Amino acid sequence: MLEIFLIALLAILVGTNDAANVFGSAVGSKMLKFKFAIIFFFVFIIFGAVINAKYPSGIYQNLLANYPVFDQIYLVLVPVILITLISLKLKIPSSISQSIIFSLFGFALAKSFNFNHNLFLKLIYFWIVTPVIAFILSIFFCYLIQFVIRIFKLNIFQIDYQIRLCLIFFGCLAAFALGSNLTASIVGIYSPFLNLDFNFFNSKILVSETKLYFFGSFLIGLGALMFSQRIVQSVGSQISTIKPISALAILLTQIIILLSFSSDILIQKINTISPFDFFAIPLSASHITFAGIIGVASFNKFREVQPSHSMKIIISWFLIPCSVFILSYFISLFF
């Protein structure tokens, strides 16, 4: 039961942390009300998880040749939960998938297990590259949206209506894409042990892979519903002021990047034309969102950026994985 409790706790934390990544810009720009945004988030995160989560989940078992035995997985999850709680307290969005992988690294080092360094380096490469891509893409989308508006000569009410519709549609799509990524982050660590059998008060519970993804994504939605309101509403003001067009550009950026790294069909299509080998990995939606916000802020010459908070977030991108790694290493040494 400890495993289920840890998954549940992590899922609620993820929901609190990551709802802001999908609808934060739309709610922050006052284009969507929080309650509507969360309903869409809840529904589509479950769809995304059930349909796509198995693809990025596989990454965890490929990282370790000697995957931790089932009873030891808590050693990987506890440091992640502790560090995520601290970062949430400091109102800094963190990447759960990144934390889990660094925790696995710490665990593998402490237990002298073989760790797939090649894959690990590839992951680090993608974690560095994706925010850069997000930064560039968000600027491109800002230009594109403004160009389309200029061509069609829409009045401000038409623009408002079209952007609102797009924010809902693409927000649902982003929740779908994020559903697979986030659920893969929290449930994927157990992927080698799917299907799980639990004894709960003398009754046997069979948890299949799909059930586990549903359970994880449902709790992510629940976490978003119960605890994310303040974080979602503050996204529009903490890093930079977000206007409706910027919100749409950020959302489009997220969808393109998240779907490119989670949808199996899309990855196969990309690999036929790309010189690089793409594969399904759990990406950091928080990093992509932040880079997107900074991208659209650069479109406005950084006039509305809050530099102190932005610097705090950038520093956390290095501090959080290092802290998780160190914590996981020492916990795994002693237990």
Place this chain on the structure above:
Amino acid sequence: MLKNHQKELMESINSFLDKILEISSLFKKLLENYFNKNFQEVENITEQISNLESQCDKIRREVERKIYQETLIPNMRGDVLGMLENLDKIPGQIQANAHSFNTEKPVIENGLSQNFLKLCEHAMECIALLIEGSRNFFIDKKVTIEKCLQVSEIESKADKISTDLKKNIFSNEKNGLATKVHLRYFVEIMDEVANLSEDVADRLIISSSKN
């Protein structure tokens, strides 16, 4: 949340702007009738202006309520609200002017009446430019800025005429001080329409540049 309000809102705003233009042209008709001493017609036009002004108020309130109730155009609603409220001051001022002419019936000599009409025409021109700028505020902000800058130019011409009028009024030895002050008051309230148009145009330039 998903209902498209753009058509009804744009229709309401256009009807609000049309009514301001109508009030402005009615006031010119009122002045012409006043100088022809057709006071019954002046009273009728004053009533028409009052009705149109009330309709403007009603439309403005409905538009403002809808924008806030449906949380539309979140980053621009303050500017649109400010624009509508400032524009609404113009029909209010014209209505007050019409009532003043209708009730106080100032004695205006034939020599001054042409300048009074010119002042009214310049104010009308300011309003027409402002309305064109306001319509474009929803579509093309460059045109708004262009039209609003033209308002300032016309307002300066109106100022010149009002200064000439005041000079003529106070240089006329035949009139007593009470008449002079009374006529000056009418010059000022007519010039106020052009001044108000310039104020609204200035605010619109800032809003257009900001967005």
